[in-house]
Amino acid sequence: MELLEVKGLTKRYKDFLLDDISFSIPPGFIMGYIGKNGAGKTTTLSAITHLIKADAGEICLEGMTFRKDPVTYREKIGYVGDASYFPADLTRNDIRIILRNFYRSFDEKKFDDYMEKWELPKNLKIKKYSRGMKVKLMFASALSRDTRILILDEATNGLDPMVRREILELLQEYIEDGKRSVLFSTHILEDLQNIADYIYFIDSGKKVLFDTKDELLETYLLVKGGTEELTPVIEKNLTGIVKNGYGFEALYDTGKGDFLPTGFSVEKPTIDEIMVHMLQ
Amino acid sequence: MKIIIRSQSELPIYAQIMEQIRSQILKGEITEGTVLPSIRKLAKETGVSVITTTRAYSELEAAGFITSVPGKGSIVLPQDNALLREQYLKQIEEYLTEAIRTAELIKLDRSELSDMLEALWESKED
The missing domain is CATH 3.30.70 (Alpha-Beta Plaits)
Incomplete structure (x- = not known):
């Protein structure tokens, strides 16, 4: 069974059409979702995470739709975006409490280990965090749960090479057991050059190509x-x-x-x- | 086992991995019966995609260097050294024939060509 299956995804805005996007990712692989700014990358990812509602099409995560069981569907997804989605006045401990209350599979020990490893300051408000710190906090939140797919929307933008490399290693670790996958949208294609298994290339809301990276x-x-x-x-x-x-x-x-x-x-x-x- | 990936290389990454494992098996640096790291572990350690390492292993398997045993992993097979030697001799013959043909193009004579071979042999790195 495919881990993620997107069939005929369509979303119409006043001046943009995401047009009949279909692809699937088997478990244990990394897909790069590429295209220039405004090509439809974020629209696609937002439909998968169900931040927006698609006009047509079907999205299945491990064979299950959002409509069937929204709670389980959300539990399966870890999301890291370009901008921090945490309330700016909170500290890392506030986030820990929120995650504990919100997600069944949240592993506090794992979260604390990431905090320790990345030396995120205990009492600093998130608005004072650097870009790298915010990204690390988002990754810690996503990786401390029992998810099946990591969805990254331009998550490596603006990071220094050390942090970017560390994140690429984390992604490979994430898929190592062959049960979980990564969907990675970026326009920093260097990050995908080595680790991506599949490439989906989108432009003006339409597919340009979809193939294995090696074949491409x-x-x-x-x-x-x-x-x-x-x-x-x-x-x-x-x-x-x-x-x-x-x-x-x-x-x-x-x-x-x-x-x-x-x-x-x-x-x-x-x-x-x-x-x-x-x-x- | 040692694997170095060069991004500037003409060879695709799967072929680089395959070549290096093959050469280490032939030199006896990886011995018969050795269990190679799993496809996924190798991908993670070398920072390349799973599809790439899968291809490297399946080509090694097709060429008779390794076999995959369910539940155990990819295992290095014994090599028929006489047969391999034969293959390599044939390859050397081809290259030398090519060198002779090229020498004829610029009218290099026999002794000059063998001097060149001697000189190259002397200066090769060990």
Whole structure:
């Protein structure tokens, strides 16, 4: 059974349409949900966490819908967002009390261990926390419960490389037993380059592609060359050609066969480069 | 077991993992019967995706280096050294033939080519 299954998710706003989004994540894997700002990432995640109500479509978590059992559904989800969702005047201990009252599976010992490990100050109000501290408090809250999926909405934005690396390790630890998964939206694609199993790429509310990351990285090559060597046949077969005064850069889909003459520079692209050229 | 992932490498990550485990098995640094770390543990420790390590292990299995035993994990199989030696000899022959062909292109003669081989052999790192 898939851990998370999203089928035909649709949400219409006055000037934006999230259009028929479908994907699934098997248990024990990490999916990167990528796209530029305003592509529909947060709308999708908010529908899954049920912060907003979708106009159409079905979302199943371990085969269960929100409607069937809202309490259990919420228990299964750990969420970390871009901005802190804690009341700014509270301390970490206030949060601990709230979580204890709100979630059946909240593990106080685990929460305290994270507080200790990350040295979050006991009496400081959350509004005085740095960005890194706020993110750590959100992660501690999500990881101290018995959840099945971690949903991260731009959670690593604005963090220093040390904290980001620590978080990536936590995510891998989270899925290690093969029963839990991570859905990770970000535009810092470097974070996904290594650890993501699947990539869902969305633009203007629509799917651009959905594949395993390995397949994606092996399908495309980054081609560079002089503009004068760009014949109409080559130009037709390349994706997302960007020209500058001295040459061009584009994606080459290796599935289209070998139409490139020698003399072009060819290298492996990053996910970043794939995204940039696909949006050309 | 030692595994180093290079992000700048031409080889995909699964192939890097596969190559390194294979070479350590061939050199006898990982011995027959050794239980390799689980796919998920290896993914976590090396910071790569589970799909990537799964692929590395299944290619090692297909090539006859390891076998997966339910409940125990992936176990290193005994290697038929005579057969492997044969395969490597064939590979060396191919490379040398290629070198001879390339030498002919620029009219390098036989003794110059073998001097080059000698020199390379002398200067190789151990």
